[in-house]
Amino acid sequence: MHIDETEKKWVWITVIMTVIMVGVLTAYAVGSNIHPPSGFEPIDSTRLHLTEEFAEDNLGYKDNGDGTGTLTMVGARYGFYPSRVEVPVDTPIRIRVASADVLHGLHVPFTNYTTMVVPGYVSEVNTTFQKTGDFSVMCNEYCGLGHDHMWSRLKVVPKSGS
């Protein structure tokens, strides 16, 4: 077995580089609690309208009264509903999304609001919008021939009372 000295050094360099990268990611994950949207929560996608949470009348943004909010949305070919939502800036928001039909991907460019929307499972994203303005909510997973047309709007507004 022969491994060259220079090569051994390179192996160490790559190992250290990798440890640093993983270390930084771990620090953010553990230290700042940054995690991708996750969690095993089955739901019957064919009966969303019969659930309390995802019934049409209950969709949209709700102020929880404690400085946080909840946004509930449904993705269905070809749109995200409600198709216009308004949320306050600088407010921790728990976003809950379910699909009423096929696979979708929800993404709002320039924010951390991104998640796959998978039939049979509830997606949950916890985020705080840091800038006011108009944003597009785009579908980023092919969901059928109308996929390009699947988008809606999100408006981030100043906090009420401020």
Add this chain to the structure above:
Amino acid sequence: MSNKENSVGIGLANFWVALGFMTVAVLLGVYQVAERSGFFPSLESPTLYFASVSTHGVLMGFVLTTFFIMGFGYYTATTSLKMPIPGKGFAWFGFWLAIAGTLTAAVPLLTGNASVLYTMYPPLAAHPAFYIGATMLVVGSWFWCIEMIWMMLRWKKAHPGEAVPLVHFGNTANAIMWLWTTIGVGSEALFQLIPWSLGLLETIDVGLARTLFSWTLHAIVYFWLFPAYILLYTIMPKVIGGKLFSDEMGRIAFVMLLVFSVPIGFHHLYMDPFQEAGWKFLHMFGTFMVALPTLFTGFTVIASMEIAGRLRGGKGLFGWISALPWKEPVMVASGAAMLLLTFGGFGGIINASYSLNVMVHNTQWVTGHFHLIFGGTTVILYFAAAYHMFPRMLGRKLHSRSMAVVQLWLWFIGMLVLTLPWHVMGLLGQPRRISSAPYDDPLVQQWNIHEAAMIVGGVILFISTVMLLWNLYKTHSGPAQELQMEYAEAIHPAPRVPQLLNGFAFWNVVIGIYLIASYGYPIAQFFLNTTYGATPWGV
């Protein structure tokens, strides 16, 4: 004397099938960039576009690769081990099964009955012939895997205690990895997609299906990449007049690729619900581990190039680079591939990052990333292999070396022009897999210039493809020239290596345990809990 190994026929058949289907896919690619740009209103048609992208993805991802890898494996195995393919009928059966599978899947693809993209995510449902055809293609490739393993075992029996040539150590590592890899998509097809599309199952669990697909989705890229790495280690140093820097490091890299690439597929599920964050986090560690063999490879390959450069009289810190034989297709492709791999590697680290992935997930950035590494690094080395092997298989001179060199540079430039704008558009929020950009958002204005650039890239790549085909086709009728396949020697030849670097029995046990640890519970949870399946949906 003639050196006609019994792999020449099957090798050439595989190569031409791969190139033929690739050409169809390139044409579709050019149509796609034109259609999705929105500059040609008469082209707009989501129906055609998604049938086309589905076909392009399947042909590039599954068909070009599988056939190319089989041809490469057969020819390098017989020429490095100096033994014939055993059970040739068996090998040909696998080949014809793969052809039959490809044609079976092609019918629904081309008639718009399988516009579900190459990832075939349910609950969008394709015609059953699509899933059945794709499965036949994979099963066909298993015959090749068995051949590779069989040849390694036979050779070891005839050469007790000797080190298996690095080329075939790599081929076998890839074959074994592919068998492990295809368990995921294979189970998804056999137990979910096929019975469900035939109406035998009413619903399937989409979370389970996506988890099984993720099992395959990462390691498949290493299946594609393996022959490219094998070429860099064992063919390139010889062709450019140097030596392989380290045979043992090659083995270590191949073993690491084999062990680490399957159990880490959750980086494809970072943005999915139905898996807990902790599992994703663990897979992130594994994902970074698999960067190591690529970094080792980069070192060995560049060091081998430097040795060649210095042997050819190159001096100084960088002087050896210009001393390299830049008129040699294998050299040009290897240099270009290393550059593309460097760019692509940066992107890959972003994608693999547990917390950064959110910024690029499913945007056009991703399409840019895999065209760079797959369409770029990997495929350009496939071309190099073809330029190197066709003359040796046919016993004829390559039609034109200078045309080959131009072709490779054009491919390199074309891929950069195609993929850099995609990376930018991804960062500017463009979702992937769209046939138009109807969003009423000022962002869309910023995409236009990049949409124009990508069309230029597509056209360059098309021209490059034509040159490739012409050159190889003309080689069939070129002047006779007998050349042997020769493989690089290491600076420190390794006639004997530790048992662990000369066989895979132990590593198979390691992979088995690692897979159970990383996928056991995440798959079991779908059976331990009540979940709700989805019925098939048309596109």
